Amino acid sequence: MTKTFRMDEAQPRLLDETGQGIVGAPLDRPEGPKKVSGRAHYAADGLPEGAAHGVLVRATISRGRITGIDESSVSGLGGVIGVFHGPEFLRNPAQGMAGEAPVQPGDEVHYHGQPIALVVAESFEAARDAAQRLVVSYEAEEGVETDPASASALEQDDPETAGDFDAAFAASEVTLDRSYATAPQVAAAMEPHAAVAEWEGDSLTLRGALQMLRFNKDELADSLGIPAEKVRILAPYVGGGFGSKLGIGPEAVAAALAARALGRPVRVVMTRQTVFDAVLRRSETSQRLRLGADRDGRLRALSHDDRVSNIEGEGFAEPVSQASQFLYGADGLSFAQTLARVSRTPAGSVRAPGEAVGMLALEQAMDELAEALEMCPVELRLKNLPEKNPMTGQPFSATRLADCLREGADRFGWADRKPMGSRREGEWFVGMGMASAARSNMLVKSAARVRLGADGAVVETDMTDIGTGTYAILGQIAAEMLGLRVEQVEVRLGDTSFPGASGSGGSFGANSAGSATFLAAKAIRETLAGRMGCSLSELTLQDGIARGGNREMPLSELVEEELVEEASVEAGDTSESHFSSGFGAHFAEVAVHAYTGEVRVRRMLGVMAMGRILNEKTARSQALGGMIWGLGAALTEEMAHDPRTGHVVTRDLANYHVPAHADVPGDMTVVFLEERDDMANPIQTKGIGELGISGAGAAILNAVRNACGARVYDMPATPDRVIAAMEAAGS
């Protein structure tokens, strides 16, 4: 029977009491050897017997109607099996946690690049050729709006406010009013989106590249119009997601439809170009920051307004000012968002939605304010840390932001930072910058099952491991709770026949699935305590031995028949009474070429307090990866859209510049400060990966400013923009 636990009050820190000593240890991920030797099978790696290959066809108009798909244009080609399209086809992937079908546009085209048909053939090559040749006729609409800057269809809610911003801003001794822009971005996960669909009678098994199977199952069933219990999704290994695989996508539905019609399995793998065309992007943003402060640096007024875009019918709007709403306190706060509707590749969650781009602007503005006040940027931040969430009045559940700032400054050698433009080595200006980091923390309903046998345990949940280390941490939690070596725990993930978890998203997977695993194991401990005849608090489990009530017994004797417990966790009163967020501080040192405007990051430091660390190694990798994302957002990543059609012009990894190894400094350090978030969840953890991004790019751009005087308002800071800013600054 499933035990459901609601997080209504602070929980005891049981993982600090257990005796195995595995939680937190920097263990290798158990599936690592499989991954590096090609034995971990990702969605498209297996090809069922008799499988056919499907390739998606894109629309080549910006908006309008499909008037004909001429199947005869490909039907004579060798190997071609058929062309599939229809009302079930998806316009774009579902938004995260939708749990229902995304827009199914029928014969309508809503953006250039929209998947409109699937060509199926005996080989991938033949399918791709036929997809290229398929003749589609359209009735294109005139005057389609594809440019967010000039779009006329705008949605704007009333600003979210606390206090009186206008009055506070007017009364401020020092004010700052700046505009920043960030480019559209794309997740560009290494594994392209893929699906292998196979029917048995009216039951569908789909191998997919997906992050949130519990939701994806419902989304797929709803898209196909079949009961959810007829759908099983398998995704034991996922090659990166970063938000791009949160929801069911066009490839999965197309594969399922074709497989059903053909009575044979169908594999659909998106080409890299299709990934760029049809997977949810991160919206470009234009942002306005207004800060008002006293001469001594106390913030009086803070406003962060933004404009983002999405296609019609999508509820998602990049939550740009998310962190600005709680990071610093002020007398008057105001946050307004404008959403422009455009015919472009739809927008959705990309790693750290909101903070990833919002903090680029907020934390540069804070730096500019520090400069105007002639104040140390670290001091300015320390001076403005609120005791409660300034918008909601909730106390923070745990925050060590001040410690992160101080510790970071100390470790980085911040005291050696030179005045702007005064440090030069050869042709390179050198400078330092910093920024705060914040990323709100969540607990999402999750279930897990733990089985304890005589010689080991099994964890089962439909949770995914998208490269984050889920296999490692769930094994560690179960081993810790049950007094086993970690090798004695097998973790089974990515199968909707297992209990449904949060999935991987919003950095909440470890909190959520980890808590469910913890609770299921805790239930087993209760049974074991009963068998030992002792209370739960007296029970110790270590190295396969149970101790309690003056008895000692090997687990193998205590557990003659497998013990099975399933537990479920969900957010409760603490999510109302307290506000939980990860906090940290980023520091960066950069060199800027005085002539060419090239920026090279020399070192980065992130000091973070993110609750209990479950695996110091995978946590560090998450934080480092996030910091590299910050580097990309600051310096290199920019998706370009054609001004006429809105289509994606940067459709491959040669044109969309994620940081290369040479961009990443050898000296990258992550320091975790010890923390427990008792209000967050029963295991006192917080999300990690996204905190690594949030603020990291701003630290780099603040360092560019310190190095050479250039402040780049239009990101990323590519050499041309740095040159223009250097020339504007007269350096």
Add this chain to the structure above:
Amino acid sequence: MRDFEYSRAETLSGAAGQMGEGASVIAGGTNLLDLMKIQVMTPSRLVDISRIGELQGISEDGDGLRIGALVTNSELAADGRIRSGWPLLSRAILAGASAQIRNKATTGGNLLQRTRCPYFYDTAMACNKRSPGEGCAAQEGVGRMLAIFGTSEHCLAAHPSDMAVALAALRAEVEIRSKEGETRCLPVTELYRLPGDRPDLESVLEPGEIITAVRLPAPLADTRQVYKKVRDRASYAFALVSVAAVLEMEGDRIASASLAFGGVAPRPWTDPEAEQALVGAAPGDEAFGKAADVLIEQAHCHPDTEFKKPLLRRTLIAALREATGLAKPATGASTARIPA
């Protein structure tokens, strides 16, 4: 990908015999296979020349070197003679692509690689280079990578090679063999045609001609050679602009300058007037800036490439500062020192 026939040639004359309408030579295939997958190129036959012995190896050629067309980029960049006599070439090659690609890519193939203009790569977009007469979607489109010299209203594409830029500054020649077995040599810069109204015709190679070698003239004693490439990330990106500079000094004056520019034209771009502006000059930002002004005066920019004028100007100055010792070359060419 379209079906195609594949044949392997063991000799040059054998290759000539196998070539015909719709056939394409394949060596490293690092560019051709990509283009075939997206069906920008759809050859009906591939003639594999990668095992032809006559095209292999680097040999001494008087005081110069003869580089076989099949010598890989990695092999060429690592060759001791190249590194000591023509270091510019080594640096330019290593500034391009990735180690994996350089291991496969060949000298001849590098010269004949196609533009990376995204409109050329997207078959839903009009492109005169892909389909003559269709139009040029780049003109009103977006494009940081487009050319600013030698373009036409029919094509704005830039040639992406780094190696070719160095070869142009080194005054290298391309050795070409005709179908009939006759050999001719051309300066590297003359291998390419400017787009005019036929952007699909990229080189002066006649049907059946193939590149057999690149000939490097003897290195000038005491030249200063610098390759400076600026791109949107530190590695694995095509040049926004690049500068290859070979300078000869006479005392504290510049005696001669050989310059070539990448990322800015349909071929490695050269400008004799800009070179001339440096002759006799004392090194300094002012003299360098004057030469750069002569160069960029000829630029015709798409709105997205306006930035290339100041960037090219600054990059040329930076390259000349390095070549003349005004700037200490940073460790690892143009990257900042990164602590281990």
